[in-house]
Amino acid sequence: MKATSAMALATLVFSGCGHKPEARPTSSPDLPAAQVRVQTAESKQRATTEEVVGTIGAKLRATLEAKLSGRIDKLPVVLGQTVKAGQLVAHLDVAEIKARLDQTEASRQQAERDWKRTSALFAQQAATRFDYDAAESRYEVAKAAAAEAQAMMGYAEVLAPFDGVVTKKWADVGDLATPGKPLVAIEDPSMFQLEADVPDAIASGIQQNARLPVQVDSLKGELAGIVREIAPTADPASRTFRVKLDLPQTAGLRSGQFARVVVTVGESSSARVPVSAVVLRGQLEIVFVVAKQRTQLRLVKTGGTIGDEVEVLAGLESGESVVVGGADLLVDGQPVEAFK
Numbered sequence: 427m428k429a430t431s432a433m434a435l436a437t438l439v440f441s442g443c444g445h446k447p448e449a450r451p452t453s454s455p456d457l458p459a460a461q462v463r464v465q466t467a468e469s470k471q472r473a474t475t476e477e478v479v480g481t482i483g484a485k486l487r488a489t490l491e492a493k494l495s496g497r498i499d500k501l502p503v504v505l506g507q508t509v510k511a512g513q514l515v516a517h518l519d520v521a522e523i524k525a526r527l528d529q530t531e532a533s534r535q536q537a538e539r540d541w542k543r544t545s546a547l548f549a550q551q552a553a554t555r556f557d558y559d560a561a562e563s564r565y566e567v568a569k570a571a572a573a574e575a576q577a578m579m580g581y582a583e584v585l586a587p588f589d590g591v592v593t594k595k596w597a598d599v600g601d602l603a604t605p606g607k608p609l610v611a612i613e614d615p616s617m618f619q620l621e622a623d624v625p626d627a628i629a630s631g632i633q634q635n636a637r638l639p640v641q642v643d644s645l646k647g648e649l650a651g652i653v654r655e656i657a658p659t660a661d662p663a664s665r666t667f668r669v670k671l672d673l674p675q676t677a678g679l680r681s682g683q684f685a686r687v688v689v690t691v692g693e694s695s696s697a698r699v700p701v702s703a704v705v706l707r708g709q710l711e712i713v714f715v716v717a718k719q720r721t722q723l724r725l726v727k728t729g730g731t732i733g734d735e736v737e738v739l740a741g742l743e744s745g746e747s748v749v750v751g752g753a754d755l756l757v758d759g760q761p762v763e764a765f766k
Contacts, residue, residue: 459761463751464716467697469744472732474692480622482642482683484613485672486588492603493581496520501599503610509586515610516584518603523582527575530568537561537568590614593681613681618673620651620685623666628691632656632669639688640671645678651687697742698735703750704728713742714749714756716764721749723758 496518503515544561547553594611603609620640624632632638632653640651651671660667671687673679704726705712711728714721726741742748747764749756756762 457757457760459719459763460752460756461763461765462714462716462721462749462753462756464747464764464766465700465703465750467699467738467742467744467746467748469695470698471693471695472730472737473690474694475688476628476691477641477686477688478622478624478628480620480669480685480687482618482620482673482679482685483681484590484615485617485619486590487593487611487613487681488587488590489594489608490515490584490587490610490612491606491608492516492518492584493605494518494520494523494578495602495604496523496582498597498599498601498603498609501595501597501609503592503595505592505595507592509590509592509612511586511588513586514583515586515592515612516597516603518582518584520579520582523575523578527572527579530572530575534565534568534572537565541565584609586612588612588614616675618676618679618681619654620671620673620687622669622671622685622687623661623664624669624689626660626665626667628689629656629660629667629669631689631691638671640673641686641688642679642683643685644683645676648688649673649676696729697738697744698732699738699742699748700750701731701734701736703748703753704736705754712753713738714753714758715742716747716749716762719761719764721756721758721760721762 498516499519500514500517503509509515541561541564544553544558548555548558590612591614592610593613595609596607597603597609634653634656636653638651638653640649642649651673653669654672655668655670657668669687699713703713705714711726713724713726715724716722724741727739729737729739731737749762749764
């Protein structure tokens with residue numbers, strides 16, 4: 427039995443996996459007839475897809491910076507801490523701004539007193555319109571200067587713009603904060619999106635608000651991503667379009683995770699058989715076809731698995747009867763009693 431199987435395999439290897447072996451009606455007459463279950467290989471259509479890699483990130487995220495220069499004297503947050511909108515993230519020591527605020531406030535109070543006194547004199551016709559207008563102008567300028575200093579003083583506090591989690595820190599207490607220098611990054615962990623750079627050749631197949639399958643290596647199953655943004659122009663260096671997909675709330679999603687988005691690019695037709703019909707012998711993929719109540723061993727090339735079926739890309743034609751039960755115990759040319 428082993429010698430017969432080896433001869434059959436050798437014949438198929440030399441003839442190529444895309445060709446059928448010649449039928450041997452009298453081969454292996456000493457083998458017992460085996461009862462096998464068969465199924466007809468069917469040609470079925472399937473969508474042709476391409477996988478595009480991308481990175482998961484929070485849909486709402488922000489990098490906080492200082493609006494003025496100053497030494498950091500408070501940084502009451504740590505990585506992973508949850509913060510609320512308006513919560514203090516960093517505080518700067520800005521003594522010069524405080525001094526300016528005190529000065530402008532004193533000037534405002536003095537200008538207000540002068541304006542009130544001049545107003546009273548003007549009402550009694552003891553002051554001219556020129557004196558009144560000048561006092562009023564000085565008061566308005568002083569108020570504006572005080573308001574500006576007050577606003578600058580408010581920049582000493584860096585506040586969280588929304589509810590979120592601290593994901594990065596670039597500074598600590600004692601560091602000098604300057605405009606443009608990042609201090610802390612915050613993101614909202616309740617909303618995630620996938621950002622992917624889609625090649626020009628398949629970008630036309632993606633439509634706004636379309637649902638596309640998203641695969642994350644660390645999660646089981648697929649997520650349904652919804653296309654929310656498509657860049658109208660391609661990156662001139664990579665010839666790709668940036669696409670952003672909203673992802674549903676799912677336990678285990680984290681910023682920075684690697685993911686793939688599946689894009690449909692067309693349709694293809696191929697024969698399919700149950701997974702149980704394919705026998706692995708070493709690195710060879712084999713199926714047994716039943717013809718004239720005998721088995722014919724076929725070397726095949728398989729493609730993807732769809733449910734409980736596998737695509738056969740070469741070595742098998744649609745309409746042939748394939749052994750789907752007990753195939754791993756058969757040899758080439760063995761008599762069989764087939765049933766469905």
